[in-house]
Amino acid sequence: MSVPVAFTLPSLPLPGMIVGALFGYFLVLLTNPVRANLRDGWRCVQRYSALWLVLGALGFAYALFQLALRVYFHRVLPAGEGPTFVWARAAWGDPQRWLSGSPESMWYLPPGSSREVALQSALPALESVAGIFNLLVATFPLSAFAAFVFLINWEGHQAVLVRALRQRFGFWGWVLHGGIFVAALAALTKPLLYAAPLLLGLSADAAAAWFRWAPVAEWLSFLFEYFSGVCVQLGLILIAFCWVRGISFTRQHLIDFAIRRLSFVVRWALLVMGLSTILIHLPLILKNFTTFQSIFPPEEAAFDLRWKIARAFLTVVLLVFATMQITLTFHSETLGRALRDHGRFVTRNGWSLLWFFILAGLHFYLLRVMTTLVLRGLGEGTALGVVWSLVVPWLHALVAAWLLASWVCFYKSVDTMRVPRSSGPLEQGVLF
Numbered sequence: 001m002s003v004p005v006a007f008t009l010p011s012l013p014l015p016g017m018i019v020g021a022l023f024g025y026f027l028v029l030l031t032n033p034v035r036a037n038l039r040d041g042w043r044c045v046q047r048y049s050a051l052w053l054v055l056g057a058l059g060f061a062y063a064l065f066q067l068a069l070r071v072y073f074h075r076v077l078p079a080g081e082g083p084t085f086v087w088a089r090a091a092w093g094d095p096q097r098w099l100s101g102s103p104e105s106m107w108y109l110p111p112g113s114s115r116e117v118a119l120q121s122a123l124p125a126l127e128s129v130a131g132i133f134n135l136l137v138a139t140f141p142l143s144a145f146a147a148f149v150f151l152i153n154w155e156g157h158q159a160v161l162v163r164a165l166r167q168r169f170g171f172w173g174w175v176l177h178g179g180i181f182v183a184a185l186a187a188l189t190k191p192l193l194y195a196a197p198l199l200l201g202l203s204a205d206a207a208a209a210w211f212r213w214a215p216v217a218e219w220l221s222f223l224f225e226y227f228s229g230v231c232v233q234l235g236l237i238l239i240a241f242c243w244v245r246g247i248s249f250t251r252q253h254l255i256d257f258a259i260r261r262l263s264f265v266v267r268w269a270l271l272v273m274g275l276s277t278i279l280i281h282l283p284l285i286l287k288n289f290t291t292f293q294s295i296f297p298p299e300e301a302a303f304d305l306r307w308k309i310a311r312a313f314l315t316v317v318l319l320v321f322a323t324m325q326i327t328l329t330f331h332s333e334t335l336g337r338a339l340r341d342h343g344r345f346v347t348r349n350g351w352s353l354l355w356f357f358i359l360a361g362l363h364f365y366l367l368r369v370m371t372t373l374v375l376r377g378l379g380e381g382t383a384l385g386v387v388w389s390l391v392v393p394w395l396h397a398l399v400a401a402w403l404l405a406s407w408v409c410f411y412k413s414v415d416t417m418r419v420p421r422s423s424g425p426l427e428q429g430v431l432f
Helices: 012-031 035-047 050-076 115-120 122-134 142-151 154-169 171-194 196-200 204-245 251-286 288-295 300-320 324-330 336-376 384-414
Strands: none
Touching: 012 035, 012 336, 035 050, 035 204, 035 251, 035 288, 035 384, 050 142, 050 204, 115 122, 115 336, 122 288, 122 336, 122 384, 142 154, 142 171, 142 384, 154 171, 154 251, 154 324, 171 204, 196 204, 204 384, 251 300, 251 324, 300 336, 324 336, 324 384, 336 384
């Protein structure tokens, strides 16, 4: 009697797998329904390098700040408790382990790293896709400089914002401006928020109280970071729009125009900030106070799981209402009209929009997996790992700028069928 043999898939050589993956990638890239918009988006980035340079500068500043924090903790924490720095691991190599390396080699991927990174990269990649329709990159710590510029009314930009909010909301425009002003003060102090107790020499009780209330200041800073980041994103969207329509512009006029358009996007921005506050920031604030600690699970892993679920929910909301920000930017509408236009847009262009989601997610996911694996293989504390961590923001900025410009090209290519309700400057194709 013969014993049945279990079927196993034939093992493919790595070069063959790479060639097959590249073939499939280019096949999808060249046959999808939004390929023309992706091509135009890349041409736009080539014409206006500011699209990716601005995003790269913001991401690079954040990476530098994270590196500075790592150096700071390395110096102040006891030996063995803080992050470590080494010039390089031993340059040992084994021809049989060229892909994973070993703990003694310059390149080393621990067992299971690929699977772990692949799983951990899904949510950040989705958040990056949602960022195309909301906010692509964190503005901290440059938001502190932006807060200073805002507070001193540099080149009259704060006055432009005040006039735009007052014309749009009347008395409530002053209230909104006051809230932004308070948030700007918090953003100005955030870079030193957690180092202040040590620098000021506070007692243990005073330091504990400081750290208990620090998340409140961090939340206020986040509000300004979000507002300033949305304003930057609107400026980038307008640059891409200028390329689509062949409109010339100056930096000063572009910034002022983006600030004025912010007054139309602010209602949607407030909704997003409200969700983020309730789902993410409020739990981080309340869990520091004894009265509310019973509400939250004591295990850090359980709290992190809730935090990830909140992030995922917010990401889904932004993807479901993907056209809200750009519709309010281009068409001076109320929130209700923008919601109706969003519904019509999805009904008419749902298939193409789904493909845009898929392609954007694919690129962000592959980029995230690749950059994380390289960083893990080099080692976060090695010289090459530090250099790579400062290169990654520029790679992310290039892909993000390309996809943002492609999104503008896609939206405007199908938006021509829309019957405008007004004859505002953007509908006429005249900015300045």
